[in-house]
Amino acid sequence: MKIVIVGAGRIAWHLGKRLKSKGLPVSQVISRTAENAETLADSLQATWSDSPAEVLPDADWIIIAVRDDAIEEVAKAFAPYVQDTLVTHTSGGTAGAILKPYFERYGVFYPLQSFSLEHTPVWSKIPFCVDAQSDSDVLLLKKIAKTIGNLVYHVTDEQRALLHVAAVFANNFANRCFAIAEKILDEKDLPFELLHPLMEETLAKALQDSPARMQTGPAMRGDVDTVRRHLNLLGDHPDWQEIYRELSENINPDLRS
Ligand SMILES: NC(=O)c1ccc[n+]([C@@H]2O[C@H](COP(=O)([O-])OP(=O)(O)OC[C@H]3O[C@@H](n4cnc5c(N)ncnc54)[C@H](OP(=O)(O)O)[C@@H]3O)[C@@H](O)[C@H]2O)c1
Incomplete structure (x- = not known):
């Protein structure tokens, strides 16, 4: 398979390395910043370019791995040079249909995990959510995902849009709560490590059973006085x-009254 990666950010780096290590080497990297394209291409032993016009004419699969709001602009730029090649993006929050006007x-x-350059992903634990306009391409993407990972799902645009919302709750919002907890302790000269066992237990229970059933705390118990005291203690931080x-009111709607 001739694979082209467009973009040279976190996903392009990790996916490119993984594909190569599993016998699916990337042939070409194309990215708008020549230096970034070259650095990634060198590490993958691929060719590189900063111009869509130079995309390999016999590419089998083009992976667009650029910022969400640049996907359409990039698709438009590649469209005149691509025929009969499968083109996918890697975004959880963007419809696949965004590519429809440009490619057949x-x-x-979409690898459902948070990637950063500093951490090596544990590929066997990353769900791959794939979709394509034809059944044969869904099968092809599933096959590739199985080669580089372990968990593979066919997820439609409609499903993935809400999956992404759920991921924001499970990851970004949960992490924001951890960050607030850290700051609260910091203001009282307490180490964040104090909360580590509790955080671990929360996650372990949520993974074991339905998190809704595992909910505890003053709001769940309807402990109105404690909830009020906590709100007063947070007087210096209205946000x-x-x-x-x-x-609290979401956990226990009775607290609204
Ligand atoms: N990182 C994650 O955890 C993660 C997880 C799953 C899916 N994804 C998806 O993967 C895609 C890439 O994310 P990422 O984390 O790899 O992003 P990233 O590290 O921020 O890299 C973004 C890439 O997009 C390029 N780019 C930005 N604006 C562009 C434009 N207007 N025209 C052309 N190229 C442009 C950048 O080029 P320059 O080098 O020139 O700046 C860079 O190569 C996104 O769709 C994201 O939703 C990310």
Whole structure:
């Protein structure tokens, strides 16, 4: 398979390395900043370019791995040079249909994990959510995902849009709560490590059972006095107070009255 990666950011680096290590080497890297394209291409022993016009004419699969809001602009730039090649993006929050006006064969190859350059991903634990406009391309993407990972799902645009919302709750919002907890302890000269066992237990239980069933705490118990005391203690931080109130009332709607 001749694979082209467009973009040279976190996903391009990790996916490119993984594909290569599993016998699916990337043939070409194309990215708008020549230096970044060259650095990634060198590490993958691939050719590189900063111009869509130089995309390999016999590419089998083009992976667009650029910022979400640049996907359409990049697709438009490549469209005149691509025929009968499968083109996918890697975004959880962007419809695959965004590629429809530009390519005959299009789809999505979304690894549902948070990637950073400093951490090596544990590929066997990363769900791959794939979709394509034709059944044969869904099969092809599933096959590739199985080669580089272990967990593979066919997820439609409609499903993935909400999957992405759920991921924001499970990852970004949960992490924001951890960050607020860290700051609260910091203001009282307490180490964040104090909360580590509790955080581990919370996650372990949520993975074991339904998190809704595992909910505990003053709001869940309807402990109105404690909730009120906590809100008062957060008086210097109205934004945290607001989050505390909203979440408490969401856990237990009786607290709204
Ligand atoms: N990182 C994650 O955790 C993760 C997880 C799953 C899916 N994804 C998806 O993967 C895609 C790439 O994410 P990433 O984390 O790899 O992003 P990133 O590290 O920020 O890299 C973004 C890449 O997009 C290029 N780019 C930005 N604006 C552009 C434009 N207007 N025209 C052309 N290229 C442009 C950048 O080029 P320059 O080098 O020139 O700046 C860079 O190569 C996104 O769709 C994202 O939603 C990311």
